[in-house]
Amino acid sequence: MRKDPSILDYSCTIVLLVTVVSAIAQPPTAHAFGGTSTTIAVVYGGNTTICTIVAEQPIQQIQCFTPGQSGPTPISLATSFDFIAGGADFFCGLRSGGTAMLCFDSTFTPKRVYFNVSAPLKSVTIGDMQICASTSKNDIVCWRGGYSPGIGPFRSISSGLGFSCGVMESNSSVFCWGGNGSMASAIQSSFFNTSMENIFVGGTQACGISTSGWLICEGNNDNGQLNIVSNSSYEFSGLALGANHSCAIRRWNNSVVCWGGKGEFSSDLTVGVSFESIVAGLDFTCGLTSVNLSIICWGPGWPNELYPSGVALPLAKILPGSCLQSDCQCGVYPQSQELCSGNGNICRPCHVPIVISSPPQIISSQTSSRNRGLRRGWLAFAIIGSVGAFSGICSAIYFLWTGVFFRKKKINNSAQPTVNVRSSSSNSSHSISSPTIFSRSSFIVRQGSRLLRRQRSGPSSKHTDLGAEEFSFSDLNAATNDFSSENKIGAGSFGVVYKGKLPDGHEVAIKRGETGAKMKKLQESAFESELAFLSRLHHKHLVRLVGYCEERDERLLVYEYMKNGALYDHLHDKNNVEKSYSLVNSWKMRIKIALDASRGIEYLHNYAVPPIIHRDIKSSNILLDSTWTARVSDFGLSLMEPENDEVEFKPQKAVGTVGYIDPEYGLNVLTAKSDVYGFGVVLLELLTGKKAMFKSAETGSSLISLVDYAVPVIKLGEVERILDQRVGPPSDSVEAEAIELVAYMAMHCVSLQGKDRPTMADIVANLERAATLCNHSRTDSISSDWISIVLE
Template sequence: MLNVFVGGDHACGINVTGYVICRGGNDHGKIDVPNHGPNEFSGLAVGLNHTCGLRMNKTVVCWGGGGGDVTDNVVGNSFEAIVAGLDFTCGLSSKNLSVVCWGQGWVRNGLGLLSLGSILPGPCVRSVSDCECGIYTQSDSLCSGSGVICMPCGVASSVPPVSPLSPPIRASHSRPLRRGLLAFAIVGSIGTFVGICTVIYCLWTGICCGNKKIHNSVQPTITNAAHNAPQLSNSSQVSRSSTIRRQASRAFRRQRSGTSSKHADREEEFTFADLALATDNFSHENKIGAGSFGVVYKGKLLDGREVAIKRGETSQKAKEFQDKESAFDSELAFLSRLHHRHLVRLVGYCEEREEKLLVYEYMKNGALYDHLHDKKNVEMNSSLLNSWKTRIKIALDAARGIEYLHNYAVPPIIHRDIKSSNILLDANWVARVSDFGLSLMGPESDSEHRPTKAAGTVGYIDPEYYGLNVVTAKSDVYGLGVVMLELLTGKRAIFKSSDTDNGNGGTPITLVDYAVPTIISGELAKILDKRVKAPEANEADAVELMAYTAIHCVNLEGRERPTMTDIVANLERALSLCDNSHSSISSGQISIISE
């Protein structure tokens, strides 16, 4: 199914062949889908006893009873989108972008088919060129004459009809045509001569005969703007609407953002044979994990360097269900220009026929997820991570890496998939953020970007982003908040309630729902990971500070979450408390980040 819509006791969806299918109770004929062709409907609205469909031509048809009783004001009119209540339906009129509702529930309450007035169906953006799928025709009035509103992709835009083409002009063998052909022949001859000279020069100098190509990149310049590391605040931040551009083309990969640096790193382009040899032909024994577009293997290059090699899936099934090309391009584009102690470094890449591989520096201690949730880690001394100071340090490392993406990358970058399995640990237990296959970049890290299909991992994905399809830097903040709760409790982002101290069932529960109420009630000690020794006085203050920071990170509203600069400041404070037994947090310091 491409999508599913659920009513009272029936559900409808559009399958991959473009047909509407309904199942469940059939009171009033609500699952009796009218005859239709493939890809005739773009969306559905399902109520208690009715179903409505939005056709590709923007007209609406309803079946069943209660909330699907359309009138003459609905039949023949066009709509951009429709939604259903229990016994009524509402649509966004294409004519004037007003909301129009119909059905028994709406009429019974004396509301009739009243227009609710024009609304803003999306953020106003600065330029028409930012709208890939056209613009709303009412943009000028809704944006107060400044900016336009992008149409969501998949919905046809209201574009004026194109005037009929003029009759073709019969070509004649005129004198200007003969002159053009002569000029073309002369230019072509010159171009051929220059090409031959270029090939001879390459062969003579050996420039074109190297065994390895070099992929150049430059490190973006870090601005000198001072950051005063303010404490966490609940004040609203003004967000400026702008669109986000996903940089996924090969042409973009060759361009590097930021000011050039004479110490710029260089990414090698390896051959597939080199990487197959390094991984023992990608043997199962060398498999160490999976990323956004493929499987990760440990490898050893001929020069002795240990690396992690991510190989894109090549099976036909994998190609159908993932955007491998886009994920590969994203990681190569981002990592080749990002250089930070807390980001995994890209060593090189390989592109041969269908094969796409990325080569990273090897992280000896693996992923944070494995250390927290490995069944072997059941004792206090079984892992170096079983100390509060180390766990706070790892959270701080990850926060610093994400802060670099938000504040210092040019342009800023939103990771979109912050989770414990994407936080890797090197030989010195320094944490580094990895996997940029889902990352996006835009002109402002704190602004809302145009709607895009929600991506991420269940349990870590920002509920505001998932519900509204509007991504901001605060989406990464939410993911890091869940990771901090993992570090505090030792539990997965989603786990069975039987895993809790008091649970006696097997109902899945989110870590946020489990931990936040307990922390707010002042009973943090009840949910702390038992594999870690109970925090001492100074550690208790540090753990409490990280806990209060975490619950603000997972606030349902993005504007109520702290910035990464705020988070780094608080975690630095928490780490210093672990090192200083005479320090403690005053009640005033805690109150500024508590509800």
């Protein structure tokens, strides 16, 4: 249908206005400041130490240097870091992707402070002791004497001595909090009614760039730390504030100017030197030079007797920014691929055009104008520069509107998915052979359109439509030697399971329903459920239904035989508990089994139409075939989920197995997250080797929940304490990272509320990453002179 040209013109007019306003309002990008995340961290206190993220390596690791040493100390964790920040005798680093934060003491011993797949961190700031971080949702979390402000979201955060400040996303106002309440309140009041783009906190002062581009400083001025040496709109791009001094990077030449400290920070060392970023200690500043990406430091607090000011520190080349996998909106840093060793790109900051509106002069915050508008030259530049974008955008809108570029395609909702696309990590599109997958893998949500990818499934009113073979009772009776006890191999949701051999020689597992009157109704329901689902579900990680038998009161189901039995038996059977040579007694195999099972459950949740909730996920329902491939079994309690994702089941009564049942099930609520809870318990079984409900020496004859036993220990970051001794400790830090990833994911899976649990798609993605880590784990990859850990 032809579109009204007037509507198109009106749309383009709106696009032009939005483009102009966006260009005018675009904020400068800050570089670095003391205690806030960048690729450099200053550790002060007992021994001054400079830590950085190393460039030109497949894994972006950390190196540290203390003046007086002959060279740097590398920290080997076989994982990449995006940012680091320093404080009093410690520093912290954000792992690539932000899902975890590790902090290191003066001996470089790491301690995990944060792990959350669903809310990764994007920045961290450290004062003297307190740590605060911003999540991807712009919420603030704090540790070590700091406390969360309880409001948000924040656009920018920074910490000083005993307090932190942030710029509110909603109204660009400054809000401060922390143990030093009087200073926090004074700083916040000083910025009252001022719209800020960012904030940088020092010891007793704070500086920031306003939404109009002006540098404003407030707080204590006893040492001249508010006496800005010059100030013009958008003159500065980044700040570093110490206890009583401030430094800033000029945008037009990346030179550094400092003020405060009663003049002790004026230095010729920075004249003519271009810097990528700067970071401050209490009474000195360090900068990353553009010419060779090295560090120089200066100021009265720098230990010149150990290492002279202005002399490059003996550190390997340093990353000027984080290596990111995402596209760069404002261009890529030169030699980005070389610096990141092919692992992403360093993005250029999105600066506004340079406008010098006033000559250098000494201006304090008390005399600077708070409400200066944008200069006419900048406004004209923005408008003119938007004309080209306007033309291109309008053309794109026109083509999209009229369908020149894109044509609608018919979607065949009945198309069958290729169920073995991700059946093996070695053949999966997610499998990466390079060791750089250790930390570069992101936690991706791979849940796709149900309409496009689900296979039709569900019960049928006619068994003849199921496609499963119908057996006679006499055939199955003969196959199991009259259902002898010697052939009994287990029990299912509605009966006993026997091993059998068909006349053609194929081995099968035959589930025979109970024939008693009390069990008749239940076994008929379970029989119909399994027959209906399994005859239509075909996936490598689901047990395959071979056929069925329905004669008089007999109800039997025939499955493919799983030679290596149930996972439960390998973990808990008395004949296997003391065996240390079992193939399952390796972390690599246990993680593989978890990954296999998660793929089967994900198939039920995301690819079946309607989606299916298993309702009885447990280790005894995860079977292992002759190749040790794990498959989910027993669909006797399964239910079909409504097509509307918002609808919750309200079953008449809770079913399942004690220890695996979702706590929300007691509230008469059932969703796919109920399966996630059960699977989380299975993960804990794999990690600990303990049953879902078990007796311990502490509890005597009383049973304790595995969740209650394991989760508190995982929260403390002491995963090694609960690991199954039959498997032993991780072989190296890479395998340790994989185990830790599984442990923290299990902890989230068994959250009390379903909304706090991950989806099965998330779980599969995380287990794929853990499996990849195990595949690349090797102890000889870590040099003995590098600091390494078993568990972080």
